[in-house]
Amino acid sequence: MSTIISVQSLHKSFIRTRTSGSLLQRMNPMSRVEERHVALRALDLEVQAGETLALIGPNGAGKSTTIKILTGILFPTSGDARVLGLVPWKDRVALAYEIGSVFGQKSQLWLHLPALDAFELLSRIYELDREKFRRRRDLLIELFELGEFADVPVRKLSLGQRMRCEVAASLLHEPRILFLDEPTIGLDPVAKASIRDLIRRANVETGLTVFLTSHDAGDIESLCRRTVIVNRGEAVYDGSTSALRQKVLAKKEIDLKLVRAVENFVAPEGSSIVKQKGSGIKLSVDTQKTGIDRVVGEILRVHEVEDIAIQPAPLEDVIAEIYRRGGL
Ligand SMILES: Nc1ncnc2c1ncn2[C@@H]1O[C@H](COP(=O)(O)OP(=O)(O)OP(=O)(O)O)[C@@H](O)[C@H]1O
Ligand SMILES: [Mg+2]
Known part of the structure; x- marks a missing residue:
């Protein structure tokens, strides 16, 4: 393979001009403040053909x-x-x-x-x-x-x-x-x-x-x-x-339909409630911390369940979580 793109410590900052005060004050060039805005801090990247x-x-x-x-x-x-x-x-x-x-x-x-x-x-x-x-x-x-x-x-x-x-x-x-x-x-x-x-x-x-x-x-x-x-x-x-x-698969979602609606549903240890509407509950489970079987076992022990489905969390959610944390 050959390197086709290489990027080292790429930095880009833009100068932004800001004005403040009333409309009249803003028309005065002296009221303009120049600010440096960093768009790229230090990007390193190599891409192969x-x-x-x-x-x-x-x-x-x-x-x-x-x-x-x-x-x-x-x-x-x-x-x-x-x-x-x-x-x-x-x-x-x-x-x-x-x-x-x-x-x-x-x-x-x-x-x-x-x-x-x-x-x-x-x-x-x-x-x-x-x-x-x-x-x-x-x-x-x-x-x-x-x-x-x-x-x-x-x-x-x-x-x-x-x-x-x-x-x-x-x-x-x-x-x-x-x-x-x-x-x-x-x-x-x-x-x-x-x-x-x-x-x-x-x-x-x-x-x-x-x-x-x-x-x-x-x-x-x-x-x-x-x-x-x-x-x-x-x-x-x-x-x-x-x-x-x-990483997505490390998180799973459980879609649960209980026979009867429970007012104060307690999420089993290692899981959290994403959404609850009547007898329908969506739980999120971090399978790196808790086995999915333990969470499901606990639900079945405590509640009468009409339907249950286990799904990997959507990639979109994982990406959103990474953005929230600012990294992995
Ligand atoms: N011409 C410009 N003058 C001043 N600031 C700029 C200019 N272009 C981009 N920026 C700033 O640089 C930062 C990065 O912008 P950029 O367009 O690269 O973001 P992006 O990752 O493509 O975002 P998006 O997902 O919204 O498209 C932003 O804060 C933006 O306001
Ligand atoms: Mg963009």
Whole structure:
């Protein structure tokens, strides 16, 4: 395996200008105060070719800032980063030929143009060989099922259709790395699954390296073998997504339906009540502390149970818990 992205002590701070006082006072330039805001504290990261990596973290953690630095849109305040051996903020143009990027919140296409015209323009920008471009374009139109709307201006497309065009456009010049910042934001479950599937196929079939940020646990689980969690501009977890899943499995939920509603239900030792409504109770059990059998045994000893189901806690809950704690 070869290192394709390396990041050392990457730091980015923004200068923010604040004004205070009444409207009149705020119009006075003297009332402005400059504040340094740290977006990335000291990020270290190495990514190997062919990896699928999810960079996750709470709002404001520094995810978009990282992607913007690695794609050459922003320069860092200090620290070092190499993407395919290039310094992104110094070699932005050379890098653009080798990477693709998708920003879920901001279209990369020309809204008044159909995807077909955008592909044509992009082929000129990337100086693609005409014949190779036509073959690639037709393949992407087929794979991404764009045929029905490739000639409709992008602004007239649904979000899901637009995102399929966006991802297809980002792959037109056969980049080696694809950076995606929240690519499934706002999409319905079917559109999400389709985008994930297309990205996964590009990774498996062509060895494309995928570097993704998302707040959607489904994106992370179905697409990324590795997860890095950033909080306040620093990595607080870097490991396999399945290991994160095992942490999830350490917590289980018991869905309980009692024959009769109990007013003061006492959660067995090692468990806690998540929700209670009448005779329906949801309990959370930390199986690293208590065996699930002990908790279930205690419930069955004390109560008459109509139905019981045991489930792993959703990945979303575990991620939320990690964010709350600020790390693992
Ligand atoms: N251009 C800017 N000027 C000033 N501050 C900025 C700028 N861009 C980002 N920041 C600040 O840097 C911090 C990190 O922002 P960033 O956009 O990287 O977060 P994020 O992890 O992508 O969050 P989200 O999940 O909400 O997208 C935030 O506190 C944000 O306010
Ligand atoms: Mg962001």
